[in-house]
Amino acid sequence: MTGPRPAPRLLRSSRLSGLIAAAYDLGTGGMERRLFGERRRRLLGVARGEVLDVGGGTGANLPHLAPGQVARLVLLDPSPGMLARARRRARELGVEAQLVRGRAEWLPFPDRSFDAVVFTLSLCTIGDPATALGEARRVLRQGGRLLVLEHVRAADPRLAGWQDRLTPLWRRIGGGCHLNRDTRAAVEAAGFRFESADEFLEERIPIPVLRPHLVGVAHRDDRSP
């Protein structure tokens, strides 16, 4: 037989990514809703106009974006398994979303094309967060907002020390997730200014090195280059 044959590695990787995505939802679903549902709802209530959810995963933010306020929603993620689940969730919720396979470090969108860019629990995993935040700034319109909900580096030096020690192992088992990123500083270094930033310790999270969390809204600081 002639003609194109399926690329086995790609197939395997997309099957594997489906399993990882299912495990992610199974492992985080209940806890996620209890611990972050309300925080997501409040944060995403600010989003309006054209919205980009970077590293949107299986679509955990979809139920929290107000349809009357959001004119266009794009969810970007490199994982086909995550995107497949996000597609299903969008269909179930009746949410219209454009799903794009891609990476935060190279956003396939023109300059100043979104009113809000969202990162929730993804800046810990994205390979090059500084480049990703630069891209987010590029695609945001003037007056546009960056919305973040992330677990971050602890201010307590002892806890931060454990985050540093455990990150190499955690990255391997956690799909590239870093425990020790100072995301607030990274956002500011990328040319954003926080309008609101709240760091909170969610005691119900059973793993201390996964605390604290940052929830914040920032806008482009147009005095930055």
Ligand SMILES: C[S@@+](CC[C@H](N)C(=O)[O-])C[C@H]1O[C@@H](n2cnc3c(N)ncnc32)[C@H](O)[C@@H]1O
């Ligand atoms: C912990 S999940 C969070 C998913 C979702 N944002 C949420 O709030 O549940 C991290 C996501 O980041 C995605 N990711 C990893 N590297 C990425 C990259 N370079 N660019 C964009 N997304 C990436 C993963 O595929 C995964 O879906």
